[in-house]
Amino acid sequence: MKPSTPAGAVTKDFEAGEKSISNKDYVSALKSFTKAAEQGHALAQNYIGLMYAKGLGVERDFKKVGFWFRMSAEQGEALAQNNLGLMYARGEGVIQDYVEAISWLRKAAEQGNSEAQYNLGFMYAKGQGVTQDDQQAVFWFRKAVEQGDEVAQYNLAFMYEKGIGVVQDYQQAVFLYSMAAGQGNADAQLNLGGMYDTGEGVDQDYAQAITWWGKAAEKGHQVAQNNLGLMYAQGHGVTQDYVEAHKWFSLASEAGDESAKSGLQIAESEMTASQIAEAKELADDWRGSHR
Numbered sequence: 001m002k003p004s005t006p007a008g009a010v011t012k013d014f015e016a017g018e019k020s021i022s023n024k025d026y027v028s029a030l031k032s033f034t035k036a037a038e039q040g041h042a043l044a045q046n047y048i049g050l051m052y053a054k055g056l057g058v059e060r061d062f063k064k065v066g067f068w069f070r071m072s073a074e075q076g077e078a079l080a081q082n083n084l085g086l087m088y089a090r091g092e093g094v095i096q097d098y099v100e101a102i103s104w105l106r107k108a109a110e111q112g113n114s115e116a117q118y119n120l121g122f123m124y125a126k127g128q129g130v131t132q133d134d135q136q137a138v139f140w141f142r143k144a145v146e147q148g149d150e151v152a153q154y155n156l157a158f159m160y161e162k163g164i165g166v167v168q169d170y171q172q173a174v175f176l177y178s179m180a181a182g183q184g185n186a187d188a189q190l191n192l193g194g195m196y197d198t199g200e201g202v203d204q205d206y207a208q209a210i211t212w213w214g215k216a217a218e219k220g221h222q223v224a225q226n227n228l229g230l231m232y233a234q235g236h237g238v239t240q241d242y243v244e245a246h247k248w249f250s251l252a253s254e255a256g257d258e259s260a261k262s263g264l265q266i267a268e269s270e271m272t273a274s275q276i277a278e279a280k281e282l283a284d285d286w287r288g289s290h291r
Contacts, residue, residue, distance in 0.1 A: 010039045017044060026057025037068070045072035046080040053083075062093025073104060081108035082116035089119070089128065098129030109140060114147035121152065134165030145176070153180035154188040161191070161200075170201030181212060189216035190224045197227075206237025217248065220290065225252035226260040233267055242271045246279035251286060 017032035030051055036044035049068035052061045066087055072080030085104035088097045102123060108116030121140030124133045138159055144152035157176030160169045174195050180188035193212035196205045210231055216224035225248045231237055232245035246267045252260035268276055 010036050010041050013039075014041050014044045017047060021047070026051065030057045037071070040075070042072045042075040042077040042080065045069075045075075046077055046083065049080065049083060062087070066093045073107075076107075076111075078108040078111040078113040078116065081105070081111075082113050082119065085116065086119065089123070098123065100129075102129035109143070112147075114144045114149045114152070117141075117144040117147075118149050118152040118155070121155070125155075134159070138165040145179075148183075150180045150183040150185045150188070153177075153183075154185050154191075157188065157191070161195075170195065172201075174201035181215070184215075184219075186216040186219040186221045186224070189213070189219075190221055190227075193224065193227065206231065210237045217251075218290075220255065222252045222255035222257040222260070225249075225255070226257045226263065229260060229263050229267070233263065242267050243275050243279045243282065246271065246276065247282040247286065250279065250283045 013032045013036040017029045017036065020026070020029035020032060030048065033044040033047045033051070037048055045068045049065045049072065050056075052058055052064040052068065054060070066084070069080045069084040069087065073084045081104045085101045085108065086092075087094055088101035088104065090096065094100075102120070105116045105120045105123065109120045117140045121137045121144065123129055124140065125137035126132065130136075138156065141152045141156040141159070145156050153176050157173045157180065159165050160176065161173035162168065174192065177188045177192040177195065181192045189212045193209045193216065195201050196212065197209040198204065202208075210228065213224040213227045213231070217228050229245045229248035229252060232241045232248065234240070238244075246264065249260045249264040249267055253264050271279070
């Protein structure tokens with residue numbers, strides 16, 4: 001019989017793996033995590049699964065990803081349960097199975113894992129592996145929101161804005177969009193800007209709309225870029241500026257926003273050749289700084 005390794009040594013192996021990960025020494029990290037994992041360290045097993053999933057120090061191998069996530073998940077590690085659930089939901093390394101995905105996500109969610117709570121809510125919203133149920137989606141999104149999950153904040157805000165699974169409440173939608181937008185969620189920044197633009201749940205404020213659309217546009221959000229183009233072209237919340245409008249229409253159009261293409265044509269009809277050249281230079285500068 002192989003002698004067991006003392007718990008202290010297993011912990012040291014795991015900590016050595018964490019240190020190597022922080023130093024981006026993935027080969028050493030894998031060796032240390034493997035020593036701990038083979039002695040039953042659940043979090044080390046989850047780490048190894050992640051390394052095979054991302055190809056850190058090893059070639060990507062989803063069969064090994066699933067093996068290590070399952071080893072960890074069966075010991076009750078919520079992170080691994082969520083990860084294994086996502087593998088089944090996406091069909092990565094396993095045959096896609098929404099029911100199995102729900103089973104693992106629920107285990108993690110009931111342990112308080114916020115990502116699993118969001119994922120479970122998403123599957124209720126889509127009716128994947130369960131009967132579609134907007135109220136259950138709201139329930140799980142709210143659980144994740146309470147832990148500060150920005151994607152859950154955005155989704156719950158959207159449900160309040162549209163009245164899906166809850167009584168429509170624009171003020172609550174603004175509150176939740178603001179939480180997610182403040183964490184840098186570009187979709188939330190877009191929708192928050194939209195609510196300031198229309199005055200739903202807040203006093204209409206074009207300047208605030210531009211502020212939030214500007215944040216999303218800087219992240220490359222094409223709809224926000226088009227919206228900024230419209231605001232500059234129309235002079236809403238800012239001094240009318242066709243050069244700035246052209247820049248944003250150009251960026252949005254390049255990203256695939258169809259409405260931006262017509263905005264670009266309209267803006268050019270109001271501009272001189274030198275203004276168009278200036279706008280193109282500004283767009284080039286933006287691209288260069290956002291590579």
